[in-house]
Amino acid sequence: MIQRIPGVRGAQAYLYESAEGLAVVDPGYTGSFRAVLRFLAERRLNPKDLEWVILTHHHVDHAGTAFALCQATGARLAVHRDDAPYLRAGRPRERMTFWGMADWLPPALVGYVLTCAGGELRLLEHGEIIAGLTVVHGPGHTPGSIGLWSAAESALFTGDILNNERGVRMPPWSVNHSHKKARLAPHRLSGLRYERAFFGHGPAIVEGADRRIDAFLRRQNPQPGTVPIADQPR
Numbered sequence: 001m002i003q004r005i006p007g008v009r010g011a012q013a014y015l016y017e018s019a020e021g022l023a024v025v026d027p028g029y030t031g032s033f034r035a036v037l038r039f040l041a042e043r044r045l046n047p048k049d050l051e052w053v054i055l056t057h058h059h060v061d062h063a064g065t066a067f068a069l070c071q072a073t074g075a076r077l078a079v080h081r082d083d084a085p086y087l088r089a090g091r092p093r094e095r096m097t098f099w100g101m102a103d104w105l106p107p108a109l110v111g112y113v114l115t116c117a118g119g120e121l122r123l124l125e126h127g128e129i130i131a132g133l134t135v136v137h138g139p140g141h142t143p144g145s146i147g148l149w150s151a152a153e154s155a156l157f158t159g160d161i162l163n164n165e166r167g168v169r170m171p172p173w174s175v176n177h178s179h180k181k182a183r184l185a186p187h188r189l190s191g192l193r194y195e196r197a198f199f200g201h202g203p204a205i206v207e208g209a210d211r212r213i214d215a216f217l218r219r220q221n222p223q224p225g226t227v228p229i230a231d232q233p234r
């Protein structure tokens with residue numbers, strides 16, 4: 001079961017319940033862990049049963065409350081290997097994002113903000129499965145941007161690889177780490193079959209989502225096929 005979590009600021013947060021585990025995808029902007037806890041309580045779910053907080057990428061509107069949510073629940077945090085450095089002290093400077101604001105905070109405070117995670121990060125790789133979700137690495141928006149595909153739910157979480165704010169589209173160049181790569185990234189989602197798509201920004205598509213997204217990709221330049229299909233998880 002997939003549900004959007006109401007009251008979260010920033011990007012959209014989702015609760016993912018499957019036979020393979022209970023996870024929150026992208027808990028949202030700093031402070032939003034309270035809205036997540038409220039939602040779990042309303043659904044009579046024990047916060048201690050939350051196993052994973054999975055980030056589609058490190059941007060603060062998706063990840064800002066991740067450590068706090070892990071601390072409040074005991075959940076472990078998972079992020080793609082290439083975005084993990086941005087969640088640690090001494091991370092690369094990211095001028096495109098609000099995370100960058102931490103670069104102007106006093107070092108001691110930055111250290112506190114970024115190291116209060118309960119446990120170690122689980123570093124995700126393309127093609128691996130976490131809580132029943134297959135990781136699709138689509139670098140560009142950030143180096144470690146991922147989509148998460150659920151065969152059981154016939155659903156795809158796009159993170160910010162694609163948004164649906166005014167129809168399906170890619171994020172603008174101004175927010176991308178590498179716009180060139182970000183234009184290729186969505187093609188890594190082609191070949192997957194799913195009925196529903198859940199975006200970081202914009203309403204979900206609840207029917208025929210793969211056809212809508214594939215149609216969008218066919219209108220793009222470069223064309224699908226740029227990324228070998230053999231590279232796609234099945």
Ligand SMILES: [Zn+2]
Nearest residue numbers: 011061160200
């Ligand atoms: Zn976002």
Ligand SMILES: [Zn+2]
Nearest residue numbers: 057059141160
């Ligand atoms: Zn983003």
